[in-house]
Amino acid sequence: MRRVYLDYNATTPLDPEVWEAMRPYWMEEFGNASSIHAYGQRAKAALEVAREQVAELLRARPDEIVFTSGGTESDNAAIFGAVEAARPRTPSGAKHVITTAIEHHAVLHAVKALEARGVEVSLVPVGQTGVVDPDDVELAIRPETVLISVMHANNELGTLQPVQEVGRRARARGILFHSDAVQTAGKAPVDVEALGVDLLSLSAHKFYGPKGVGALYIRRGTRLHPLLYGGHHERDRRPGTEPVPGIVGLGKAAEIAARRLQDEAAEVERLRDRLEAGILQRVPGAAVNGDPARRLPSTSNLRFEDVDGEGLVIALDLKGVACSTGAACSSGSLEPSHVLAAIGLKRQEARSSVRFSLGRFTTAEDVDYALEVIPAAVERLRSLSPHSARSATGDRVSPLSSSGQVAASGRPPSGR
Ligand SMILES: Cc1ncc(COP(=O)(O)O)c(C=O)c1O
Numbered sequence: 001m002r003r004v005y006l007d008y009n010a011t012t013p014l015d016p017e018v019w020e021a022m023r024p025y026w027m028e029e030f031g032n033a034s035s036i037h038a039y040g041q042r043a044k045a046a047l048e049v050a051r052e053q054v055a056e057l058l059r060a061r062p063d064e065i066v067f068t069s070g071g072t073e074s075d076n077a078a079i080f081g082a083v084e085a086a087r088p089r090t091p092s093g094a095k096h097v098i099t100t101a102i103e104h105h106a107v108l109h110a111v112k113a114l115e116a117r118g119v120e121v122s123l124v125p126v127g128q129t130g131v132v133d134p135d136d137v138e139l140a141i142r143p144e145t146v147l148i149s150v151m152h153a154n155n156e157l158g159t160l161q162p163v164q165e166v167g168r169r170a171r172a173r174g175i176l177f178h179s180d181a182v183q184t185a186g187k188a189p190v191d192v193e194a195l196g197v198d199l200l201s202l203s204a205h206k207f208y209g210p211k212g213v214g215a216l217y218i219r220r221g222t223r224l225h226p227l228l229y230g231g232h233h234e235r236d237r238r239p240g241t242e243p244v245p246g247i248v249g250l251g252k253a254a255e256i257a258a259r260r261l262q263d264e265a266a267e268v269e270r271l272r273d274r275l276e277a278g279i280l281q282r283v284p285g286a287a288v289n290g291d292p293a294r295r296l297p298s299t300s301n302l303r304f305e306d307v308d309g310e311g312l313v314i315a316l317d318l319k320g321v322a323c324s325t326g327a328a329c330s331s332g333s334l335e336p337s338h339v340l341a342a343i344g345l346k347r348q349e350a351r352s353s354v355r356f357s358l359g360r361f362t363t364a365e366d367v368d369y370a371l372e373v374i375p376a377a378v379e380r381l382r383s384l385s386p387h388s389a390r391s392a393t394g395d396r397v398s399p400l401s402s403s404g405q406v407a408a409s410g411r412p413p414s415g416r
Helices: 016-026 038-058 071-085 105-116 134-140 163-173 244-282 309-318 338-342 347-351 364-384
Strands: 065-068 096-100 120-124 145-149 176-180 199-203 214-218 286-288 299-304 328-330 333-335 353-357
Touching: 016 244, 038 065, 038 199, 038 244, 065 071, 071 105, 071 145, 071 176, 071 199, 071 214, 096 105, 096 134, 105 120, 120 134, 134 163, 145 163, 163 176, 244 286, 244 299, 244 353, 244 364, 299 309, 309 353, 309 364, 338 347, 347 353
Parallel strands: 096 120, 096 145, 145 176, 176 199
Antiparallel strands: 065 214, 199 214, 286 299, 299 353, 328 333
């Protein structure tokens, strides 16, 4: 059976060039980068090359890059570190953080933990296309606001957020600004100067590097407390013996991405559009979630009327096509995705949604195979569903949700 991987937003395969670069550092070049002998010096030199490669990808300076264990740690380090280090801006001593309703849980659960420690949190809603309005972020600013965190692209919908516009406003008010760029770094242009960020998270496994390694960009002069305590690694920003093979892999992945980004994005977009148009044409009752124009070239999030998304993912897996639902399964109970809820989808619509995400190794043949099996799988699930009123020739639903839209303007609600 043919195997087609369409889940690049979840993780990507290692690029063979990355693997070749990492290889010596597992065996011959095993030194601890803190050791002063030749083994240590070579490991240290490899770390510094990787730091330059990551800095180059982000148009940052090498001393602004700190290696971490991945996107989750980078987000937590940015949020806890910035809020703890921030001096209260008002005599009350209160601290307030702004983020959006569609962030990854690495951000949402971090701010929730801060809330339990007495920090006030505002979650800015998004419109039905899944894009946050910078005016709404600005409206949420209070005298006590010490940090704003807005992701660069959403992992479920692929929607690109107006980070640059938010950055400009944050800077004008002297508020620290963090962006989770885990879905864009290495896949779309990320320029820390142009974006106006003080802190930015990325993760190697989202752009053909290894799992368990990432980086946090920290603008020079930014006050940040460390998340972990230990040795003096990473200029006292992040203790622990550096995983040299992983960091070398991250650096190589960044170097390849900087080289290929433009061409690769255009090709991935062409294939994504072909897949999406093919599905919309062949499957009645299919519609796009999010913003069809303002999104990552890789991502297509679709809902299929009268189909259980989880069931479709399983049916497609049996045919060799790997994709995912927007829904997260926690402790055995299937909760609809907070992102799809935030764009105003009804529970049923959210549960009928599936994300296809393409990448460097996706081919036209992969797309054609997916287009062969998806319509049949949807049709079969509908025929098995006792609730399905839809036949193969039924009406298409509108490209945007007919359900209520989450307010995109007005003062956002405080707290969670
Ligand atoms: C937007 C976003 N942020 C953070 C993460 C977490 O990254 P990591 O898997 O490296 O911890 C992910 C990964 O799913 C993500 O998509």
